[in-house]
Amino acid sequence: MSDSLTGQLLPHERVLWEGKPGTGIILRPVEAFLIPFSLLWGGFALFWNVSVWAIDGNGADLPFKLFGLPFLVAGLYITVGRFWLDMRIRGNLAYLVTDRRILICKRGRSSTSKSIDIKRLPALEFDERSDGTGTIRFGASGNWFNGGNFGIWQPTFDQTPQFIRIADVRAVYELIQKQAA
Structure with missing residues (x-):
């Protein structure tokens, strides 16, 4: 000890x-709901940000471009970040x-x-x-x-x-x- x-x-x-x-990764029964939800959320957030930032021909204002970034960060967390953070925390328990x-x-x-x-x-x-x-x-x-x-x-x-x-x-x-x- x-x-x-x-x-x-x-x-x-x-x-x-x-x-x-x-x-390792812990998959629980609730993941049957969470994984599809996180993929939809993250996919839409990625689509939004790519559309607004990469296709600059639409003349979007900076506040409009920045609006999608928090949703992208949340999408990254709920899709993959939560598994990584959970494993890291369990490694210290x-x-x-x-x-x-x-x-x-x-x-x-x-x-x-x-x-x-x-x-x-x-x-x-x-x-x-x-x-x-x-x-x-x-x-x-x-x-x-x-x-x-x-x-x-x-x-x-x-x-x-x-x-x-x-x-x-x-x-x-x-x-x-x-x-x-």
Whole structure:
């Protein structure tokens, strides 16, 4: 365990499990909606900007040309940038189960940690894939389409604390259940 994680522990607290989220692109069921939407958005934004900037014969004013740039940037983010950012954030996450708490630690320039008392856990949601990896959510799933949850676009922005795509998720879930009892 790294020194930055050791500094998160309380006196006499024991680490029972330590892990990291899975790497690579995570595709969730909601992607069946998000990917086509992002391709349409990004495609139209690209078409708009190419039409306005490259075909300069239409005499468009500068404010009219600049109008489409934020839509192009948003299109780039929702089409490919969100996957890259999500992978980068997950690369800086570490998960701990101790005899007292659940810890989710983010390392990097803006280090943060979330701590949940293991004896006062909210509802646990457990999702296991056929390869044994999976996600444990510490709280009920919210509505992805409400205004306060940017987690629809990438799992690391979800407001509900979670262990994302960890290996041997069932064993970790059972360990947490045992400690919570």
